[in-house]
Amino acid sequence: MPIKNSLKIQVGNNSDIMKKIIYLFIFISLLLINISCQEKTEEYGQPSIFEVTTTTKSEAITTAALNDWITVSGTNFYDIEQILLNDISLKLNDVYISQNEITFQIPRKLPEDVNNLITIITPQGNASQHFVIKTPELLVKGLSNEFTLPGDSVIILGDNFDLYKFDTTMTVNFGELESLIYKVEKEKLYVKVPDKTPDETVVSITNPLSKEKVKVLGLYRDTRSYQIMTFDNKGFWTNTNLTAGPDSLSINGKYFHFKGKTTFNYMIHFTPNELIKDKSIFNSQNITKYQLKFEILTFQPYGKTFFSISFAASPANVVYLWKPAPFDTQKEWKTVTIDLDNWDFSSTTTINNNMYINLQSTTAEDQDFCLDNFRIVPKD
Known part of the structure; x- marks a missing residue:
């Protein structure tokens, strides 16, 4: 009997020891995880931008045009929440991101607020770099057919009509007469010549962004x-x-x-x-x-x-x-x-x-x- 009691006591002691070992293991694991998280945070840190280059990295650049591809080089490009060009937010699904590089195409869109900055936003902080996005001008050329008959359709030729937000609620001036734009493309505005439009008429449109009137080159039916x-x-x-x-x-x-x-x-x-x-x-x-x-x-x-x-x-x-x-x-x-x-x-x-x-x-x-x-x- 004494032997049995002795064995029970020994087993009980072993059980307590095992529990302590398990608790100690859990504590150490949690401690290591916490240290790892701290090290990860310290490793990531706040992002920084070193330079902006072409995608071939052949040269550093400070400006680019819409639709150009560029590469931003730096550090700590982790967990990026947002990338801003002026006030335009990029779609992150269209951006190639690594720890030290970000490559993307500049979207064909005009900003409302121009600050000339590339801004990278992460949970660890933000980074900005001065960079100028070239804004293409509204280009207005002439009529596709200057001798279009009154009542027929004509095209105003140019470029960036879509970029400057022309739409089918806007009108074209044929002298004192107006005609509604019925179709907008990047390089074309479609409109009908108003009935009774006289020869040698000045045609003009209004820039939707600046509200300035822009003359279409040439005269409608120049019969001098x-x-x-x-x-x-x-x-x-x-x-x-x-x-x-x-x-x-x-x-x-x-x-x-x-x-x-x-x-x-x-x-x-x-x-x-x-x-x-x-x-x-x-x-x-x-x-x-x-x-x-x-x-x-x-x-x-x-x-x-x-x-x-x-x-x-x-x-x-x-x-x-x-x-x-x-x-x-x-x-x-x-x-x-x-x-x-x-x-x-x-x-x-x-x-x-x-x-x-x-x-x-x-x-x-x-x-x-x-x-x-x-x-x-x-x-x-």
């Missing part, structure tokens, strides 16, 4: 008589058998319609009573202020055809080769604009009242297109 050469009884032209209209295609009475092959240099020859009243525009100091414009409609695209456009002059004609190929207006009239300083008048002593347009191609090419409203007008 001394500057225009149409196919309607204004001077003489050769190949009148190719004059068509007025008909459903007309935008200004008669027009020139060529259908065939262009290898034999078909020619249009204008001899208006007055090609240009003020010949001083051809002087070197003035020529940069003017443009040649005309409308063209293609029934099929062409790839090699080009126009040789020349002014009769002494001692020699002044020629410019317009080579837009490949070119296709998709059966719609489009306005073409060519700066007049593409012609070299530096050796010219006299400008005559003749203009020649040769249709040329290096190889045989079937063509079907129309031309109208050749004119020289001042630049805006």
Whole structure:
């Protein structure tokens, strides 16, 4: 019996020892976890930014444009909660993040509050770096067809219309008349020309962000008589058998319609009573202020055809080769604009009242297109 009691006491003591060992193990484990967490916090610390580079890391940069890819280098890029470019928050799912690098594409969006900072926000703290995001300008060019008939649709050409928040609640001014925009794209605003819009009308739009009025380049239906050469009884032209209209295609009475092959240099020859009243525009100091414009409609695209456009002059004609190929207006009239300083008048002593347009191609090419409203007008 004494032996049994002794054994019971020994077993009981072993049980207490085991409990103490277990408690000690739990305590040590919790202590180690706590120390590990403290070390982790100390290891992460507050983030810092060393530099911003291109994604190839070939050079450090301080500015970039919308849609550019950039890499931010630094330390402690852990548990990132937010990345700000000015006041624009990036979608973290679209960002490549490692401990020392962040790579992302600058979103195509304009900030409301510009502070010129990249800001990284984490639970351990924030980091900022001065960085300028280039803001593209609102670019307004001209009308897709300056001779669009009243009541028909026309496109205002430019760039960044979507970025500047144009929408279909806004209007375009045709002089004193207004027309609602019915479609917006990055480079185009679609609108109908109001009925009874007069010729030589100034077209303008309003910048939604700045509220400033912006003029569309050119005039709607610029018919200033001394500057225009149409196919309607204004001077003489050769190949009148190719004059068509007025008909459903007309935008200004008669027009020139060529259908065939262009290898034999078909020619249009204008001899208006007055090609240009003020010949001083051809002087070197003035020529940069003017443009040649005309409308063209293609029934099929062409790839090699080009126009040789020349002014009769002494001692020699002044020629410019317009080579837009490949070119296709998709059966719609489009306005073409060519700066007049593409012609070299530096050796010219006299400008005559003749203009020649040769249709040329290096190889045989079937063509079907129309031309109208050749004119020289001042630049805006």
